Each structure stands twice: as structure tokens, then as C-alpha cells.
Amino acid sequence: DTGVSQNPRHKITKRGQNVTFRCDPISEHNRLYWYRQTLGQGPEFLTYFQNEAQLEKSRLLSDRFSAERPKGSFSTLEIQRTEQGDSAMYLCASSPSGGKGNSPLHFGNGTRLTVT
Amino acid sequence: AQTVTQSQPEMSVQEAETVTLSCTYDTSENNYYLFWYKQPPSRQMILVIRQEAYKQQNATENRFSVNFQKAAKSFSLKISDSQLGDTAMYFCAFIPDSGGYQKVTFGTGTKLQVIP
Numbered sequence: 001d002t003g004v005s006q007n008p009r010h011k012i013t014k015r016g017q018n019v020t021f022r023c024d025p026i027s028e029h030n031r032l033y034w035y036r037q038t039l040g041q042g043p044e045f046l047t048y049f050q051n052e053a054q055l056e057k058s059r060l061l062s063d064r065f066s067a068e069r070p071k072g073s074f075s076t077l078e079i080q081r082t083e084q085g086d087s088a089m090y091l092c093a094s095s096p097s098g099g100k101g102n103s104p105l106h107f108g109n110g111t112r113l114t115v116t
Numbered sequence: 117a118q119t120v121t122q123s124q125p126e127m128s129v130q131e132a133e134t135v136t137l138s139c140t141y142d143t144s145e146n147n148y149y150l151f152w153y154k155q156p157p158s159r160q161m162i163l164v165i166r167q168e169a170y171k172q173q174n175a176t177e178n179r180f181s182v183n184f185q186k187a188a189k190s191f192s193l194k195i196s197d198s199q200l201g202d203t204a205m206y207f208c209a210f211i212p213d214s215g216g217y218q219k220v221t222f223g224t225g226t227k228l229q230v231i232p
Contacts, residue, residue, distance in 0.1 A: 004160070033217055042120075042207045042222025043161075056218050091161070093217070101149025101168070101211040107161040 002026075004108035006092050012114045013082055020078045021111045025094030029106070032075050034067060036060065037089040037110070046090075049075060082115045089113075118143045118210050122223035129198045130231050136183075137193045137226045139208030147213035150184065150191045155225075156204040164206070167191065169213075195228075203230045 005024040013019050025032045030051050035043035046065070047057045051072035061067075064082075069075040079086055092108045119142045129135035141150070152164040167175045167184050174182050179199075183192045195202055208223040 031217070041224055042209070043220075044222075045218050045220060048216075048218045095217060100216050101151075101166070101213065104163065105217050109158075109160045 004092055004094055004106050006090075006108035006111050008111055009109060010112045010114075012116065015082060015084060015115055017082055018078065018080045019082060019113065020076050021090055021092075021113075023075045023077070023092030023108060024073075025075070025092070026106055028096065029094035030072065030097050031095045032069055033093045033095070033105070034075070034077050035091040035093065037091055038087075043091055046077075079113075082113075084115045087113055087115045118145070118212065118221045120208050120210050120221050120223040122206075122208055122226050124226045125224070126227045126229070128229040128231055129195075131198055131200060133198055134194060134196045135198055135228065137195075137206050137208075137228065139191045139193070139223055141189050141191065141208070141210050141221075143189070143210065143212070145212040145214065149211045149213065150182075151209040151211070152180070152182070152191075152193045153207045153209060153222075154202075154204045155207065156201075161207070165193065198230045200230050200232060202228060204228060 007022045033048040034046040037043045049069040064080045067077045089110045091110045095103045095105045121140045148169045150167045153161050154164045155161040165177045179196045181194045205225045207225045210221045
């Protein structure tokens with residue numbers, strides 16, 4: 001168990017460019033979550049997967065955002081045509097089957113995106 | 117919809133002293149989970165303590181304990197014998213039992229500084 005891994009740790013991009021983040025969850029966890037955290041706020045839910053199926057997307061996830069989890073392993077989050085308002089920390093987390101409050105949720109270190 | 121309020125943006129405590137962080141929430145749910153998460157600078161968010169609403173007994177994890185007042189919708193965290201490693205952002209979070217981590221609501225956090 002090496003924990004949840006996210007890459008890159010930091011990403012600086014110019015407005016209008018596309019960016020992609022990767023998350024490797026704990027291997028036996030079949031639920032994977034993406035959250036966004038802006039300065040001075042707690043994390044906000046973006047989307048989650050049960051194995052390879054994307055089960056829910058937040059209204060925060062505009063059509064410029066897309067997430068995948070091929071084969072139910074790692075996940076990617078892509079942002080197209082980035083805007084300055086996309087600047088935030090993007091957190092990935094995973095949990096065992098069920099994903100309810102009695103299951104542990106493990107977070108990665110996050111990817112900090114800065115859009116200039 | 118649920119709300120979670122942390123009214124103390126920043127707090128400080130002397131090493132070895134005790135500090136209490138406040139959290140209030142609002143919900144119409146009867147069964148739910150409450151959490152305190154710790155986010156050290158540039159490090160991943162980790163679970164400090166969890167409380168199930170149907171359990172009357174306050175949760176305790178070593179130096180960390182909670183004061184859960186269901187009727188008052190209050191969930192404070194007490195850190196005893198504060199250590200330098202306790203310096204971090206602390207987030208209170210809520211999940212309804214009817215949902216999972218896709219339904220989580222975080223507070224805005226309390227930045228705790230432990231002073232040597």
C-alpha cells in the first residue's frame with residue numbers, strides 16, 4: 001500500500017491550454033474521487049468512479065472538464081481551454097467498496113494548478 | 117443541503133497545551149457521519165477522527181477527542197498535549213448516511229499553529 005499518488009504536484013499553464021492530471025489510487029480501492037480545493041475553502045466534489053464507471057458528476061464540472069478511469073485503475077482529469085478560474089488544488093481520493101462514511105477515504109497530495 | 121461552519125479561521129496554541137476547534141453543521145438528516153481531517157502544509161489530507169451520529173459516545177483517538185452535541189449540531193475537536201506536528205489546516209466534514217463521499221460537505225477550515 002503506497003497510498004494515493006498524484007502527478008504532477010504542480011502545473012503552471014497559460015490560459016487556453018489543455019492540462020491533464022493523473023491519479024493512482026490504492027490498488028484494492030474500487031472507488032475513486034476527484035475534488036477541487038480553492039484557497040481558503042474546503043474540498044468540493046467534482047466526480048467519482050466505481051471501478052471504470054463514472055457514476056456522478058458535480059455541477060462544478062463544466063463541459064471543459066473530462067475524467068476517465070480506464071480499466072478501473074488510474075484516473076485522469078483533463079481540463080480543456082483552461083481559464084484563470086480553474087486555478088486550484090485538485091485532489092484525488094480513493095476508498096474501498098461502499099464508499100460510505102464507515103469506509104476510510106485516502107487522499108493524495110494533490111495537483112496545484114496555476115493558470116496565468 | 118448540508119452546511120458546515122468553522123468559525124475560527126486561525127488559532128494558535130502553545131506546545132503541550134490543549135486547544136479546541138469548533139464546528140457546527142446544519143442538516144435535516146437523522147443519520148450521518150462527521151469527520152475531522154488534518155491537512156499539513158504541502159502534505160496530504162488525513163483523517164483525524166470520525167463520529168457516527170447514532171453513537172452517543174464521543175469518539176477518541178489518542179490525543180484527539182470530539183465533543184459531539186447532536187441536538188445543538190455541534191462537533192468540536194479537542195487536541196490535548198499539542199505537538200509541533202499538529203500544525204496544519206483542520207477541516208470538519210459531514211456525510212449523510214444515505215450518501216457516500218460524493219455527498220461530503222467540508223467546512224472552510226481552521227489553520228492551527230502550534231508554538232514551541
